[in-house]
Amino acid sequence: MPKRDAARPDADAGLAGFGRYAGPATLILSSLADGPKHGYALTKDVEEFAGVRLAPGTLYEALARLESQGMIEALEAEDRRRPYRLTAAGATALHAHLDAQRRATETGLRRLKANWGTV
Amino acid sequence: MRTPQERAARLLRWYPEAWRNRYGDEFAEFLIADIEERPQSAERALDVARAGLLARLAVAGLAEPHVAWQPDPSRRVQVSLGTLCGALTACLALATAMWSQLAIAWEWTPPGFAAPPTMRATVVMSAAVLAFLVLVVLAVAPVGYAIVRNCHVRMLGPLLVLAAAVGLLAFGGHHFLYQWPGSGGHGEGGTLVPVIPAGMQAFAWSLTYWFSVHWFWLTTGCGGWEIAWIVASPLALVAATAAAATLVRRADLPPWLLAYETRLAAVACAVMGVFLGGCGYWVYVGRPPGLAHAGQIDVAAATLLALALAAAYQAQRTALHGLHLVHS
Numbered sequence: 482m483p484k485r486d487a488a489r490p491d492a493d494a495g496l497a498g499f500g501r502y503a504g505p506a507t508l509i510l511s512s513l514a515d516g517p518k519h520g521y522a523l524t525k526d527v528e529e530f531a532g533v534r535l536a537p538g539t540l541y542e543a544l545a546r547l548e549s550q551g552m553i554e555a556l557e558a559e560d561r562r563r564p565y566r567l568t569a570a571g572a573t574a575l576h577a578h579l580d581a582q583r584r585a586t587e588t589g590l591r592r593l594k595a596n597w598g599t600v
Numbered sequence: 601m602r603t604p605q606e607r608a609a610r611l612l613r614w615y616p617e618a619w620r621n622r623y624g625d626e627f628a629e630f631l632i633a634d635i636e637e638r639p640q641s642a643e644r645a646l647d648v649a650r651a652g653l654l655a656r657l658a659v660a661g662l663a664e665p666h667v668a669w670q671p672d673p674s675r676r677v678q679v680s681l682g683t684l685c686g687a688l689t690a691c692l693a694l695a696t697a698m699w700s701q702l703a704i705a706w707e708w709t710p711p712g713f714a715a716p717p718t719m720r721a722t723v724v725m726s727a728a729v730l731a732f733l734v735l736v737v738l739a740v741a742p743v744g745y746a747i748v749r750n751c752h753v754r755m756l757g758p759l760l761v762l763a764a765a766v767g768l769l770a771f772g773g774h775h776f777l778y779q780w781p782g783s784g785g786h787g788e789g790g791t792l793v794p795v796i797p798a799g800m801q802a803f804a805w806s807l808t809y810w811f812s813v814h815w816f817w818l819t820t821g822c823g824g825w826e827i828a829w830i831v832a833s834p835l836a837l838v839a840a841t842a843a844a845a846t847l848v849r850r851a852d853l854p855p856w857l858l859a860y861e862t863r864l865a866a867v868a869c870a871v872m873g874v875f876l877g878g879c880g881y882w883v884y885v886g887r888p889p890g891l892a893h894a895g896q897i898d899v900a901a902a903t904l905l906a907l908a909l910a911a912a913y914q915a916q917r918t919a920l921h922g923l924h925l926v927h928s
Contacts, residue, residue: 521629538650541623
């Protein structure tokens with residue numbers, strides 16, 4: 482993990498403190514896990530893999546929070562479009578968050594199958 | 601029909617300058633692409649307006665102390681403390697205005713005639729005002745000392761405005777003090793005056809002449825000087841508050857003082873909450889006719905007081921959050 486990320490106490494807190502921005506933050510980090518992207522490319526990618534369109538204001542609120550907590554970093558702007566890149570701290574936080582979500586999903590599916598016979 | 605560039609520029613205006621300096625270009629590009637893809641979208645307009653207003657609240661020190669486009673955490677704490685200073689001064693002005701009215705009614709209510717709920721509310725409000733004034737002294741003294749010790753050129757302007765406004769308020773407050781309608785009353789005031797001297801009650805009333813004028817005008821009329829004071833005193837109060845808030849934002853305050861002021865502000869918010877509780881109780885039970893009855897103006901003032909207190913509480917929370925960032 483880079484030293485810059487280790488110096489940020491919030492970077493270890495994962496996405497727990499994001500409140501209502503946790504959803505957009507997860508989608509953004511998942512998108513950036515595939516490589517750096519600028520704002521518009523990010524929304525198109527999220528729309529494609531999650532079926533959710535992030536509104537402009539919400540997207541940039543989440544980007545600002547992620548950047549301030551060292552989970553993403555801004556790269557040099559290209560034609561007034563600035564790409565963002567996932568950091569090591571962001572990758573760790575995303576991994577932990579998705580792991581917890583997977584456990585909850587697997588538990589839910591297992592109980593549904595056992596008691597309702599679905600899935 | 602406006603071009604996507606023009607529409608993006610208009611949407612960008614919702615955001616404060618500091619935010620636009622950091623994200624303006626890339627956000628405009630993003631909006632242009634979004635507008636070209638979806639020319640009409642109420643959801644986009646509402647979302648941008650909401651996020652822009654939240655960013656403006658952050659600039660005012662009322663939210664989001666940790667986002668990347670804001671200055672360093674210490675400065676952000678000072679911005680929140682500046683806003684806190686303004687909001688609590690507004691609370692104090694409204695509280696003093698309402699309390700001084702009630703004190704006059706108290707002076708003229710014959711012993712034994714005051715309704716018990718009104719008496720209880722008056723005691724609670726008086727105690728809260730006194731406690732708040734003590735907190736003001738505890739808050740202003742160390743900040744004033746720090747400002748005097750580390751005064752620099754950028755602070756001279758607000759210092760001069762503050763001195764002029766406070767001077768005007770002190771002079772005018774003293775000048776009109778002798779018109780205090782509480783003079784001559786020998787009612788329940790006998791129980792209030794030993795705690796809060798009549799001179800202090802009169803000065804509080806005189807400073808908030810703009811509030812009592814709605815009924816004082818009807819009973820005695822107003823001359824030219826009174827009208828000048830009614831106009832000048834609230835303006836001086838606003839100028840003093842703005843200058844004090846600016847000084848707090850620009851001063852070089854050490855971290856321990858920021859922590860001290862933030863924690864003192866929490867106590868001040870609680871004390872003002874007690875005042876608001878007493879005031880709300882009085883407004884609720886004080887509707888029947890009588891000297892201490894609450895009117896529409898008291899309902900309006902109590903509502904404004906609640907709003908100012910909510911802003912102060914939010915600024916205090918933001919400052920506290922910023923302090924945690926400074927220490928971490």
